[in-house]
Amino acid sequence: MARFTGRTAVVTGGGSGIGAMTARRIASEGGTVILVGRTEEKLKRTANELKDLEGTVLTCVADVTKQADIESLTSFVKEKTDSLHILINNAGGSQGSPILEMSEENWDHAQSVNLKSVFLVSKALGKLMLDTAKENNSLEDLSIVNVASLSGHKAGAQIPHYSAAKAAVINFTRALAVELSPYIRVNSVSPGFVETPLTEAGLKNERFEASIKRNTVLNRVGQPDEIANVIAFAASTEASYMTGSDLLVDGGWLIV
Ligand code: NAP
Secondary structure, eight states: OOTTTTOEEEEETTTSHHHHHHHHHHHHTTOEEEEEESOHHHHHHHHHHTTTSSSOEEEEEOOTTOHHHHHHHHHHHHHHOSOOOEEEEOOOOOOOOOGGGOOHHHHHHHHIIIIIHHHHHHHHHHHHHHHHHHHTTOOOOEEEEEEOOGGGTSOOTTOHHHHHHHHHHHHHHHHHHHHHTTTEEEEEEEEOSBOSTTTHHHHTSHHHHHHHHHHSTTOSOBOHHHHHHHHHHHHSGGGTTOOSOEEEESTTGGGO
């Protein structure tokens, strides 16, 4: 039996990059995946790319910074599935700016999309995961994976709001792991520099790309599937004794 057969997962930010590749991993191993994001077209395009895989792929338009949208998402999940086993809190990003020029709105948005969304979605869907598992009398391995960042472990120029939010995600993951134990395992994955729509503009600058490679022990930028593989592992029963951990997938950046 494939690793995710009979399992249902919600992937926020599932319309592109790391989220889309994580959805592909889970669906290719038999899981049902609900892709969440703000742009319907992007979600539909990704769902279409995944339609021939073993699992089922559904889409739900929602802004994970908005409580009303999260309530709609919760209703959608209830309507479409009889249980939720996996939540991947992957939506995130930021607009770079030096601290001394950063607007309050920019700061607040980074906290909202990267950190507060993890709280709001985990609260709503964590409860749904527990309720449906109890109803079905199957409190077997349930799992939340939060996508943090290498930037949550170290400082980076012009992303102080993002670094602060991602560091908080790593520690919030530990707090959630304690509170939701023993039923839901909660872990985070911290990617290094990965080629996705988020980093596309930066990678067009050859000098910038060269500096990324220089800083990375493996001497290259990461690919979304290399992060998705680790997220899928943390979400799967193979990681059944792991909770409150952060898995750093950074090509060796942090060790030097
Ligand atoms: P991406 O392709 O831009 O993915 C981010 C996704 O989040 C998009 O599909 C976006 O879709 C969605 N999103 C953004 N704001 C949202 C909101 N308010 N509500 C719902 N969905 C929202 O970039 P990515 O690199 O794959 O990023 C995925 C995660 O990895 C992020 O948390 C990012 O911080 C983290 N990460 C990335 C890197 C990297 O180098 N790429 C490194 C470390 C960590 P819509 O705009 O359509 O909503």
